[in-house]
Amino acid sequence: MSERHRRTFLLFLTFLKIGAFTWGGGYAMIPLIWRELVEKQKVLSEDAFLEALSIAQSLPGAVAVNTASLVGLMIGGVTMQLLFILATALPSFFSIVVLAFFFLRFRELPLIQAFFRGALAVVVSLIVLAVWQIGKKATEDWIDLAVAFALLVLLLRTGIHPLYVVLLGGGFGVLLRR
Amino acid sequence: MTYLSLFLAFLRVGFFSFGGGLAALPLIEREIVNTYRWLSKPEFLELLALSQLTPGPIAINAATFTGFKVGGMLGAFVATGAFCLPSVLLTILVVTFLSRFRENPYVAGFLRGLRPALLALLLRVALSVIQDGIYDWFGLLLSITGGALLFFGKIEEIPLLLLGGALGLLWYGWR
Structure with a gap:
């Protein structure tokens, strides 16, 4: 095995490990990717990682998948990109x-149902808390809040497809361009 | 035909889920509960609980679970692959045209405008799980107590979930 292949294989294992040990959604993976690739293995600079992260958050899709994909592209091109995505998704998949x-x-x-009723009540608090935390970061001023509220009412009242909410929000952003 | 539907449904989810997996939930619910009826509403909620108990992004979990239920291993593979495909293509596109992408005011405006849309979708998720996930006063009590413990950092997500499940087993299991 050549040196390059060995390095690729090690990075694949790293992503596999990150994918397998982060519960609670993709955001939990970000600090682990940072620690492994920037601090320990030093295959990526701090600036490059932050750039990858900010792009990953502005693209559609799971943030962890996008980050893995971008980091792969930056380090070693399309092969590495596909390997990293595979490694991120595999533990979850299996x-x-x-x-x-x-x-x-x-x-x-009945016992399984009883378990899920209890677990689901807690899932509600997990999700509400996560919404609160992400929502706080997503909005900056009253314009954001007003637009969000209008879109929410539209979503609840008319039952439009959620993707139109995404397009309307983006379209409004293009009009304002701030 | 099922595989093609799975592919298209999760491709749509992949392309339009701005803001991470949680924001993708209304899209996922729309496709798998309303449009294709692959999961019932209670099954969808149980999927949320299962997703929190397994590693990985929530949208990947949802794609794999739905694909597996509808079309076995191949279905799981097709759905998960379709969800990841937009990420593969868009990241290549962005890395290739990085400088132009960032400086274009229209692109920047569009991205900035996604934030309130993200908040609206997140609020919709919160309202929907509150409405469907809490059956009675015991569930409400569990949810409020759990939320408070989590907020003040007294417990982590996985132990809390298992604890909630165990309490549910004790409370609902006896009746």
Whole structure:
């Protein structure tokens, strides 16, 4: 195995590890990617990582997948990009497949239902808290709040497809250009 | 035909989920509960709980779960791949045209305008889970207590979820 292949393989394992040990959504992966690639292995500069992160957040898709993809492109081109995305998605993929296999067979059991009722009540608080934290960062002034409120009313009242909310928000941003 | 629908549905989700996985939930719900009826509303909520219990981005979890339920391993692969495809293409595009992309005022305006849209989608998620996830006063109590513990950093997500499930087992299991 050449030196380059060995390095690629090690980075693949790194992303696999990050994918497997971050619970609670993709945002939890970001500090781990930072620690591994910037601080420990030093394959990426601090500035390059921050740039990748800000682009990753402005593109559609999972932030962790976008970050892995950009970092891969910056380090080693398209091959590395695809490998990193694969490594990020694989742990999630296999754990869900295993869980789904059992869950779809046993979900009707009263005890499983009782467990999920309790867990779901807690999921509500997890999600509301996350919405509060992300929402606080996303809005800067009363214009943001007013537009958000108008879009929310539109979404609830008319039942339009959520992607139109995305397009309307972006379109309004183009009009304002601030 | 199922595989093609899975592919197109999650490709749409991938292309329009600005602001991370949580903001993608209304899109995902729209496609898999309303449009294609691959999951019922209760199943969708259980998927949210399962997603929090497994590693990885929530949108990947949702794609894999739905694909697996509808079309087995191949379905899971197609749905997850379709969700990741826009990321692959758009990041290549951005890296190639990086300088022009950043300085264009229209692009910057569009991106800035996505923020209130993101907030609207997030609020919609919060309202929807509050409405559907809490069945009775016990659930409300559990949710408020759990939220407070989490907010003040007294407990982490996974232990809290398992604790909530265990309490649910005790409370709802006896009746």
